[in-house]
Amino acid sequence: MRGSSSSSRGAYGRDAHELACLPRLGHDRAAVNLWPADLLFGATAAVYLAACTLFVAFLAGKGEGAARWAPRLVAVGVPLHAAQIVVSSMVLHVCPVEGIHFALSVASMLAAGAYVAARSRFRIDVVGAFVAPLALTFLLASRFVGVGPGDAPRLRSAILPFHVIANLLGVALFTLAFAAAVAYLVQEKRLKQKKLSGVFERMPALDALDRAEHRFLVAGFPLLTIGILTGTLWAREVETGGGAWIARAAFSYASWGLFGLVLLLRAAAGWRGRRAAYGTIAGFGFTVIVLLLYLARDAAGGGTVAMGGP
């Protein structure tokens, strides 16, 4: 089954999961009733798609109504997305974080949830223009892109749940920090160039974006630290290794170091604004590389455990 990556494409990576999981759990494929999960999937995708459309309309300057309703639609999408994840995992008897695609769907749902919770407080509604397409993409990916095979029993460990959850939450918060940093740079550039029309008028205040980016980093950094520590411990425990593992570990440590440096320099040397935004984007870039390495591993059929390793 490990070499069956070409046959692992299908709904929810269904073929792969059913091949990998259902026999293991003793379920008959024919007995699996998927319509509640399908219904929730459709509803969530429709709501996210509507939110994306409204965000695009808002950024294109097509009315205040879009600005009001787009974040609300994301708020509607988050519980639907959560329900879709729970129902899908129950129906398929798969852990929601098993397989990197499903895990990314969870992370994007968490990012959307954090956005909904923080948007009024930080006044960063426009960050939803990044979060909504992201959530939609990973929702679709969880269904239509194949996932790697299930985890090997030898790699299971008590540390693993902490590692995965910390990493997912961390990724969610860094995603928001990244979105705020990009929005900051756009806004800052227009201000420096004194181009004050168009998208500038619809973006949040510069300081609000900088503050939000910093707070998302502050919240995400301890989670990433836990993820790194538990990943290192887990790797030692199961004695995993190899070139791919080392590459993932190296980029994980690099992102941790960069985020730490951004926070340290901000506190000690007043590195805020543009410099902090570039640091955040670079750190998130390393995080994305780690995720891409997991995707490449799954695509190659050499999977172990979702987000296993630092």
Add this chain to the structure above:
Amino acid sequence: MILVVGLSHRTAPVDVRERLTAGSEALPAVLARLSARNELAEVMFLSTCNRAEVVAHAPDAHVEAAVRAIREELASHGGLAQDSELAPFLYDKRGDDAVTHVFRVAASLDSMVLGEPQILGQVKDAYDAAVAAGALKGMLGRCISRAFAVAKRVRTETAIGAGSVSIASVAVDLARHIFGELDDHAVLLLGAGEMAEAAARSLSKGARAVRICNRSFERAAFLASAMRASAVPWAELEREMVQADVVVASTASREPVVTRDMVKRAMKARKGRTLFFVDIAVPRNVEPAVHGIDNVYVFNVDDLEQQVARGLEARRAELAAAEKIVADEVTQFLSWTRGLEVQPTVVAMRAKARAVLIGELERSLAGRLRHLGQAERDALTQMLDAALGKLLHAPTTRLKARAAEGDDAGELAAAMRFLFDLPEIHADRAQADDGDRAGAKGEASEDDEDERLPN
């Protein structure tokens, strides 16, 4: 007929306008004098720094006399010679033009700064004063109330009020785009000139602290006392820049007073916190290179004026849509008023027809039908009323419709009066005007008329 007689920034210089303004204390006396003129049925006096106008309602037959009366009162109020000093600047608008003018003024389409919001409040103040003085009773009251609704429509359905159109409002807008809410920021004023004061007043609303730094400490202290701010010595300038978030510079210095090195040192001490310079001095007070420092933004008077021009251009682009709303509303209002003009004919026609029918019925009830009981008598009365309503429905609605369409309904009304032997036309008009004044309208159709004028 509704009339407007007055002057504005378009027709009169400020030294004439200021002679005719009336503050809230003087307004009741002015209104009392205007109301006392027999030529005017209703009156309102709108006085702002850019206009002084009397809006009145007068019987059609007395329009010329009403205009003369208003001119006399304005000349008397301003202490100006009517023919030589006042007449060249005055305009008068009548009927449709007057209604259009009132709606345009309330919607801020006739303001010096297109779309500025203050004018609506000023019209409301004028309306309240006129109501308090008992000078608004019917037609004009409805016209002004309608003007408020028109202004609201224009503001919500167009972007006539969007964008910033003054240096101070652009500076505030920019500060909001940088800092978000301005309630926890500190403002530093460099120089104590009038321009800086105006910008700083807008920027300092709710500010954590406002400090004024001027080469003349006495002048700084004087301005500080007027602005609930604190004065600081000129030597403290660099140290103050560490504390401030917004710096408004307007000194008369020929050389920049804020240099790049100075700001770099300040930014180090500020740990990179954002600093926003509003440089409204000419020559500039802040070195242009300061704008290149991270987290520092400098906007000079040219930058701000470009924004002002952009805001005004955007508002002008909305003018056509706003004018269309005004035109629609004027049409509706005039339909309503024209309907009102034929009202006395309708009322008289119905009253006469009913009197004839009820007279005949009473004669019968006293003669051949005297055996009928009270219930049967009531039923007969109701039957006659119903028949009367049905019979007169078509002529009533057609007459009103013709009037509302703006066609000459007078001939039709005259024909009806001739056919039904009703009172003459001048009596009708007078009755309509008196009816307005006394608030008395046709019994049956008052609700109908109100429905036709959307609220």
